Amino acid sequence: xxxxxxxxxxxxxxxxxxxxxxxxxxxxxxxxIKVGTALTCGTDVKTYKRGHPLLIKHTPALFGHEYAGIxxxxxxxxxxxxxxxxxxxxNSAPCGTCFYCKRDMPNLCPSLKDSLxxxxxxxxxxxxxxxxxWNTHPIPDxxxxxxxxxxxxxxxxxxxxxESNIALGDTAVVIGAGPxxxxxxxxxxxxxxxxxxxxxxxxxxxxxxxxxGADIAIDPTKDDPVTRVxxxxxxxxxxxxxxxxGLPQLWEQAIDMTRDAGTTVLFGGAASGTxxxxxxxxxxxxxxxxxxxxxxxxKHVEQALELIIAGDVDPNLLISHDMPLKNINQALEMMxxxxxxxxxxxx
Numbered sequence: 001x002x003x004x005x006x007x008x009x010x011x012x013x014x015x016x017x018x019x020x021x022x023x024x025x026x027x028x029x030x031x032x033i034k035v036g037t038a039l040t041c042g043t044d045v046k047t048y049k050r051g052h053p054l055l056i057k058h059t060p061a062l063f064g065h066e067y068a069g070i071x072x073x074x075x076x077x078x079x080x081x082x083x084x085x086x087x088x089x090x091n092s093a094p095c096g097t098c099f100y101c102k103r104d105m106p107n108l109c110p111s112l113k114d115s116l117x118x119x120x121x122x123x124x125x126x127x128x129x130x131x132x133x134w135n136t137h138p139i140p141d142x143x144x145x146x147x148x149x150x151x152x153x154x155x156x157x158x159x160x161x162x163e164s165n166i167a168l169g170d171t172a173v174v175i176g177a178g179p180x181x182x183x184x185x186x187x188x189x190x191x192x193x194x195x196x197x198x199x200x201x202x203x204x205x206x207x208x209x210x211x212x213g214a215d216i217a218i219d220p221t222k223d224d225p226v227t228r229v230x231x232x233x234x235x236x237x238x239x240x241x242x243x244x245x246g247l248p249q250l251w252e253q254a255i256d257m258t259r260d261a262g263t264t265v266l267f268g269g270a271a272s273g274t275x276x277x278x279x280x281x282x283x284x285x286x287x288x289x290x291x292x293x294x295x296x297x298x299k300h301v302e303q304a305l306e307l308i309i310a311g312d313v314d315p316n317l318l319i320s321h322d323m324p325l326k327n328i329n330q331a332l333e334m335m336x337x338x339x340x341x342x343x344x345x346x347x
Contacts, residue, residue, distance in 0.1 A: 006347065007122030008328040010063040013051050018326045021062075024119065028076040029129030031136065033087065036069040036145030038120035038345045039319065040331050041153060042178060048332045055118060062119030063328075064345070065091035068139060068148035072124060078132060086139045088148040090155065090301055091117040093130035106134075107159065107295040121328055123347045134298045137305055146322075146344045147308055147315045154304035154313060155296040157183040160267045161191055162300070163293045164240045168192035173229055173238040174214070175254055176245035176268060177205035179318050179341045182212045184242050184267075186313050189213040193240070197232060199225040202338050208317050229257040237262060244268050248276040260286040267293050319344050 005023045008016050026032045044064060047055055056063075068088040071081055081087070093115045094106035101109050115130040127136060139148045157180060166172055172193040174184045177200035188196050198209045199218040206217035216232065218225050229238055237259035243250050246268030255278060258264045270276075282288065296304075307313055322344045323331050331343035 005123035006325060007119070008063050008325060009060040010047070010056055011060045013049065016048060016063060016329055016332065017060075018328060021122075023124050024062075024126035026073060026075045026126050027129075029078055029132060030075040031071055031078065031081060031087075031089075031127040031132050032073040033067070033069040033089065033125050033127055034072045035067050035120060035123060035125055035347045036086075037067070037149050038064050038347070039066040039146075039149045039153075040064075040335055040343045040345065041066055042180070042335070045332055045335045049336060054113060055116060062122055062125075064120030064122070065117055066149050066152050067120035067125060068145040068151070069125070075129075081132070081136065081138075086141065086143075086145075086148075087136055088139050088151045088305065089117070089127050089131050089137075090135040090152045090296070091131075092295070093128075093134040094298070095130065096134065104297075106297050112295070121325060121345055121347075123325075135301050137302065139305070140309065143309055146319060148305070149344070150308060150313070150315055150318065151301060151305050152296070153180060154183055154307065155300040156180070157187060158300040158303050158307070159296050160184060160242060160244075160265055160293045161187045163291050164188075164191075164242060164263055164265045166191040166193050166240050169194045170239040171195040171197065171233055173197045173199070173241040173254075173257060174209075175199050175225070175241065175243045175250050177202070177209040177214075177217070178244065180267070181205075181242075181244040182208060182318055182341065183313060184244055185209055185212045185214050187307075188240075188242075190312060195232070197229060197238065204338065205341075208341065212314070212317055226253060226257045233259065236260070239263070240265070242267055246270045248274045251276045252278075255282075255288065255290065258288060260288070263289045263291065265291050265293055269294070318342050322346060 094109035095111040172188040242265040243254040
């Protein structure tokens with residue numbers, strides 16, 4: 001095998017280049033995966049437009065983190081995996097032994113940042129030992145790489161839905177109908193919500209949301225979302241509200257449209273240093289539950305893959321275009337303009 005490959009290399013804000021680079025070398029406990037399909041995501045677009053000091057610490061850097069493919073090579077000591085296996089893996093993994101891991105909160109493990117995987121927009125990707133151990137799974141021949149690559153973002157959604165505690169017959173609201181929001185809508189319905197309402201500025205996203213299972217899609221330029229939600233719930237507000245955008249003003253909006261004794265899930269990550277306000281009287285006397293939900297646990301990865309295999313989510317609503325790796329800049333620009341949900345990149 002040639003030791004060179006084609007890859008999308010991140011040089012800086014707005015500067016991603018399709019070029020030849022070295023195939024990553026793997027060490028003990030690691031895997032080298034030949035990428036079958038990689039997917040673009042909102043984090044990729046944010047990195048492309050604004051940079052990302054956690055994901056991209058040094059440049060030039062390999063780029064992309066949602067992927068599935070075939071194992072090309074296996075490092076010393078790896079069990080249960082062999083060359084030729086079709087697999088999907090995530091972009092991080094916990095240590096399994098720290099304070100948070102021992103308390104069933106591996107999504108808060110400090111070691112996550114040490115195992116971050118970047119490089120899915122390439123012919124080959126190196127999977128570090130913690131990810132091999134915790135968050136790599138075989139996939140059946142009947143499952144396409146394209147669909148399997150949704151496992152990581154869907155696992156995050158599974159975590160958010162789990163924390164929302166949606167009950168049979170609930171009214172649930174999802175603020176933001178991007179790819180994460182669309183999957184939130186799908187799983188909210190499957191969790192028993194009788195009515196799912198979404199709010200999004202994009203006509204395309206509102207249209208897709210209805211196909212994903214939303215009963216009502218609010219255009220916030222025409223209707224006040226809080227007023228509309230209360231109208232649909234006899235003035236109470238929704239049982240569960242999930243914010244999937246990451247703007248402090250929408251965190252506040254989510255709280256305002258949650259009924260007394262309801263649950264607000266603050267899922268979208270807001271910019272560092274920003275703050276939001278909560279009315280203390282409403283929070284205390286209304287017995288509100290506010291939850292910040294971050295990332296995923298290994299069990300959510302397994303559950304997400306099972307949902308994809310079972311056909312409980314519709315990848316065709318989320319992935320609208322297929323492009324070769326050399327068109328990565330076009331794919332990122334289309335996403336940033338709201339012209340597509342996700343693009344499948346084929347190296």
